[in-house]
Amino acid sequence: MMTADEKHLKKMKAIKEKQDQKIAAADIERGVSILLAGPGKGKSSSAFGMLARSLGHGHKVAVVQFLKGAMSTGEERFFTSHENVDWFAMGDGFTWETQNRQQDVDSAEKAWAKAAELLADERYNLVILDEITYMFKYQYLEFQPTLDALKNRPTTMNVVLTGRGPKQELIDAVDTYSHILEEKHAFKDGVKAQAGIEW
């Protein structure tokens, strides 16, 4: 009869074999597009985590923030000083803060013009389009130019897109899509948004 340790070893060898097969099967080398959407916490923060990872590999990265801009955030303060980061916080804040549709649309168009430039620039290994989904949701931007730019980008480029309520066409277009559910949130239990966590 096998001991517990022997059983563990046998099971792990079997898992390892399967894992190795999966890794060998995934042999396409190219940049990926990732969509992080849904109501839960973790969309923008995950994008910024990948940004840090990417910098750890010596990559050049760019960020366009479509909503944030009016307020200084921890991520902006932390990353903008890095030589391999180009950061464009081009929003005017939440729509209910600006209360001015035309101003929102103008900001969205400027932000998109910058994003389009970055998505065509092969020097970047990673481009983050933070909270871009709202631009389509609110009809501040047309969707087709984003779809085209994603398709035509340099093959080495990774792209991360974040925000709630993504269009089905965007979900269809990306390689990876995580839907982040909000099971619980401290804010709803009366805890103030914490520096370093929410901003």
Add this chain to the structure above:
Amino acid sequence: MMTADEKHLKKMKAIKEKQDQKIAAADIERGVSILLAGPGKGKSSSAFGMLARSLGHGHKVAVVQFLKGAMSTGEERFFTSHENVDWFAMGDGFTWETQNRQQDVDSAEKAWAKAAELLADERYNLVILDEITYMFKYQYLEFQPTLDALKNRPTTMNVVLTGRGPKQELIDAVDTYSHILEEKHAFKDGVKAQAGIEW
């Protein structure tokens, strides 16, 4: 009759009023505990995004990685040089790589001893327990000491826990829980894990 702009303004004013009420209602100032779990991409990367945010606010942070350790990652390379970061990659790799239960348990216990020390140290504004859920799932660690350490930590401390298959008691204990679903993943379509994205 109202113009489209006037309608927008009226709607935004109403939203702003509700948002301001929500913000005013969330007046508790204390550190939060956040669990990022589920099969989708974005758990550890979100934790590292919050780490960057936190550093942007001048906070002191610590990371214990319960699985990673054998392999150098982009996040480790990027963050460990920062003076406000203490980084402990204390795992030996995936269980199917070590294939040695006793070695895994020993590593888990050492990692937990370090985590317990950090969770009691009020100099840290943020402590990340990366992939800790697996330690309970595989029964490498007892759960109660983690639960106690979370409850008894300094009130100013934020904690982020990541990994798949969290215990219900952990979900119950944390303030914020995002469940990350994997709707699509590039790897499953044959794309190799990309540096800067997956590691």
